[in-house]
Amino acid sequence: MAKDDDGIAGSKTSLSLVTNLSVIFLVVLWLIPTVGLFVSSFRDRDAITESGWWKSPFPxxxxxxxxxxxxxxxxxxxxxxxxxxxxxxxxxxxxxxxxxxxxxxxxxxxxxxxxxxxxxxxxxxxxxxxxxxxxxxxxxxxxxxxxxxPPNFSLVNYETILESAGMDVAFINTLTVTIPATIIPILIAAFAAYALAWMDFPFRGTIIAIVVGLLVVPLQLALVPMLQFHNQIGIGQSFYGIWFAHTGFGLPLAIYLLRNYMVGLPRDIIESAKVDGATDFQVFTRIVLPLSFPALASFAIFQFLWTWNDLLIAKVFLPASSDSWVMTVKIADDLLGSRGGDWGILAAAAFVSIAVPLVVFFTMQRYLVRGLLAGSVK
Incomplete structure (x- = not known):
């Protein structure tokens, strides 16, 4: 009688094989449009019109x-x-x-x-x-x-968008929006998460419930009231306004994620530090923050990708002038209108807009799963 290897130590189960194949399938499925966009960005409009990107190596x-x-x-x-x-x-x-x-x-x-x-x-x-x-x-x-x-690949599309289309200014504007909009909520959420995880004060449970409730509130409901508030305090449609908007929309997830991770940290270490005379601020900066780096990196990935790829908030909280356009607005409002039929230009602009998020994701992906699973098991 053949013996089933499922459950034997050191042997791969049939479920693990199915899981591996599913992961490979999803990765390939995700890479196909990205590779296609990358290849198309080096081809001219006529070549893109005549044949698909998978035929680009052939005449x-x-x-x-x-x-x-x-x-x-x-x-x-x-x-x-x-x-x-x-x-x-x-x-x-x-x-x-x-x-x-x-x-x-x-x-x-x-x-x-x-x-x-x-x-x-x-x-x-x-x-x-x-x-x-x-x-x-x-x-x-x-x-x-x-x-x-014959196949022809060139950098003409990239030269066009960077020199004449103004994509270089939009790239700088996107960095100007994304970097502060990622750092500010992390700083605020880290302090709030430590307080909710390790400090005793009245209504702590109520505040945690409110934070969880804010996760399900659609951000579209707050766009107009927040813009009116920004106009009243004098920041209106500006980079300050969009920084505060992204901070407000990202704080609930940041606090929830970091608090769950900090709760799972070893209690003995924190209590030993307090017995030795460390203040809460010292415990937070010297013990909790270094140990919470996976969760911080996990939220940083989410916030960076969300802010970098955002179109709606940028159109609401940034000035309408082209000098303040981020890349998503540049592509949607300018390139799609003036160069809607020039697929090579659009492919190059789109790939420039996703290149930085790809680098950030692959650089910090090892922290993503650890941060997402924070607090899920004890």
Whole structure:
């Protein structure tokens, strides 16, 4: 009889295998759009339109309208124009060609295409063409080709958004909003969490219940009253206003998370410090804060990502001028309007906006789970 290995020490259970496969599937599912955005940010608009990002390492076929150059030469049969559709320094491989926008791939390379009013067009695979007019032409014609375009990656999109689109200013504004909006609530919540965890005072349980209740209050309910309050005290739509707004919206989660973690710290250490004459402030700064670093880092990740990716609060509490736009507002209000069809520019701007959160997350992810599980077990 075969013996089931589930439950034997040192052997992997079937449940662990399913868990590992599920985690791998979710990671791949999450990485696919990120990789696609990254690859698209190095491609131009035409390449993105013609093929998906997963085909970017391979040559693509593009339909191109080419305005011919040169002068027609009169012959006994008519007027002839010769040249190369790729120009003097260009190169490529012609897949098909045509003489009208309606039929850009009507003929194969090397064929003589019969066009309207007795005109003919012949284009070789190398791009050399011969255009024949029975009568004297008034202008150079346009030819249409389907060409094999080799993969092309460049930094043009990033140069465009940083130099002409003003994304560099939006990046600095985002840092100006995010860093203080992450540090301020952590400082306040750390003191409040220690008091709620290790200090005895009246109504402590009531305050904890209020903090838990605030976690379920939608922030949209407080946007207008908070903006009115900011206008009354003179900070209005400014960086000070958005710092205080993010601080207020982030404090309930910060206090709840840090308090749960601090409650789980060894009581013997804290009581021994107090017996030795340490004050609450000394216990907090020298013992509790260093031991609570995983929880602090966990909340810092959440607050940083939430603040960095925020659009609603930024539109409410920041001035409407472009000098104060953060990256989310820049992309939503400017780039999507002025460059809505230029997917390469939008992909580059979007990847710049997610690059810093990705670095922060992968740098501090080891503290995330430890902080989230704070206080869940005893």
């Amino acid at each position: 693509t076929q593009e339909n191109i309208a080419v305005q011919t150059e040169g002068e027609f030469v009169e012959t006994p049969e008519g007027w002839v124009l010769t040249g190369n559709v790729f120009g003097e320094e260009g190169s490529g491989e012609i897949v098909a060609f045509g003489g009208s926008r309606a039929e850009p791939t009507a003929f194969a390379p090397g064929e003589t295409g019969e066009l309207v009013r007795g005109r003919t067009l012949q284009i070789a695979e190398t791009g050399d063409f011969t255009y024949f007019y029975p009568d004297e032409p008034s202008r150079n014609p346009t030819v249409y080709i389907a060409a094999e375009v």
